[in-house]
Amino acid sequence: MTQSGQTEALIKEDTTEKTDHHYTLRRISSKAKAAIHLEGNYDDSKSVKDQLEWRNGQGQAFAQGGFQLVNNQIVIPQTGLYFIYSQASFRVSCSDADEEGAGKHLTPLSHRIWRYSDSIGNRASLMSAVRSACQDTAQEDSYRAGHGWYNAIYLGAVFQLNKGDRLWTETNQPSELETDEGKTFFGAFAL
Structure with a gap:
């Protein structure tokens, strides 16, 4: 040639x-920046350990830039700054079938994000929040009529994380979660 x-x-x-x-x-x-967004699912008939299951590749859920979902935990791809966020949306019935007219009072709802890092050697709480449902209000009669109480717990902040760190959530009342698309989610993105 x-x-x-x-x-x-x-x-x-x-x-x-x-x-x-x-x-x-x-x-x-x-x-593209490393990012992951997961959708929550809870089915009490199929749930193991009575916990919320995070799903990738369904609805708006995706992962890119090395993020992985392993054993219901987000695995951090590289050391750096990340914005971590999660929302748990609840619908609690405030009427109690055991006693007519008697409603549940101050049902605690909590949502927490945990981190495990080899450098720390154990788990550490990154963020958490607690709300009380079925509070005694002027609207309690409509709640007792079975309409329910709706609220969301949103958590979000920036953290320095290490490659291989694992993040997961813990929610105390998973059977009360609303898991329709866009209501309960968990994610992270590199800054």
């Missing part, structure tokens, strides 16, 4: 590579 033939072959190979869809996707993904 002549030198001009070699040059033409290299130009053709370079042009083909740059128009290849895989090349384009690799280029985009190399510039």
Whole structure:
């Protein structure tokens, strides 16, 4: 092959590579920030350990940039700053079938994000919140009529995390969770 033939072959190979869809996707993904967004699901008939199950690849859920969901935990891909967030949406029935007209009072609802890091050697609470449902209010009669009490606990903050750290949530009343798309979620993204 002549030198001009070699040059033409290299130009053709370079042009083909740059128009290849895989090349384009690799280029985009190399510039994309690491991020994960998970949707919550709870089915008391199938649930193991009575806990919320996080799902990837359904609805709006996704993972990119090395994030993984392993054993219901988010695994951090690289050391750095991350914004960690989660929301648990609850619907609690404030009427009690055992005693007519007697409602539940101050039902505690809690949601917490945990971290395990090899550098720490044990788990540590990153964020938590507690709310009281079925509070005695002027609207209590409508709650007792079975309409329920709705509220969401949202947690979000920035943390320095290490590669391999694992994050998970704990919710004390998973049977009271609303897990329709967009109501209960968990995620993180690199800053």
